[in-house]
Amino acid sequence: MASVGQELLDVPLPEMVLKLALGIAEAQRALDTNSIETAKALAEEKIEIIPQITETIAANGTVSFVTAAPVEMSLMQVGLFPTFYQFAEATIEVTMDIKTSLNTETSIKVGTKAKVGFAMWSASVRVDVAHSRKFSKEVHGTSRLVTRMVPVPPPPRLFPQIKTVDNRVPAPPPVN
Incomplete structure (x- = not known):
């Protein structure tokens, strides 16, 4: 089984x-x-x-209203437009903490024993060696991906330019 650190290092940048x-x-x-699908829906x-x-206030103070005939318009024609987004920034961040420790303990015990008798002697030496080694390793790895999106204006040619032509006869100038 690969370690976390090795897995992070195995992916080339x-x-x-x-x-x-x-x-x-x-x-x-x-x-x-x-955004394009939204634009289509708004246009349909x-x-x-x-x-x-038209609000008219008469000389005697009465007020009257005249309403023009309703006109059918798309939601885009009344000013509702889709929102467009773009990615402005992207960041990859990889962090790895590695902690290793090694402990070694050695203990030596030496014991001697001697015996002397008539024309004979004996000796024994006893050596006990105990050796222990502890190895530990901790690896913590994290990776993070951050992106930032920002709204942008719709493409200028997506929406037709509205041009108003008023063919009504202009009202005569007021007489003094």
């Missing part, structure tokens, strides 16, 4: 950056497609709008 870039491109395409949905209400 160029591959990590490529995968991030491709992921952002795919997400951007999905965002753009969503129609509502009735009353384009003008």
Whole structure:
């Protein structure tokens, strides 16, 4: 089983950056497609709008209202537009903490015993060696991906320019 640290080190940086870039491109395409679908829905949905209400105040103080005939308009024509987004920033952050420790203990016990008798002697030496070694390793790894999206204005050619032509006869100037 590979360690966390080795798994993080096994992914080459160029591959990590490529995968991030491709992921952002795919997400951007999905965002753009969503905005285009929203634009289509806003262009197709129609509502009735009353384009003008004329308020007239008579010389005697009475007020009257004349309402123009309703006009059918799309939601885009009344000013509702889809929101477009783009990725402004992307960051890959990899952090790894490695802690290793090694403890070695050695203990030596030496014991001697001697015996002397008539024309004979004996001796024994006893050596006890105890050796222990402890090795520990802790690896903690984290990776983090941060992206920042910002709204951007819709493409300028997506929406038609509205031009108003008023063919009504201008009112005569007031007489003094």
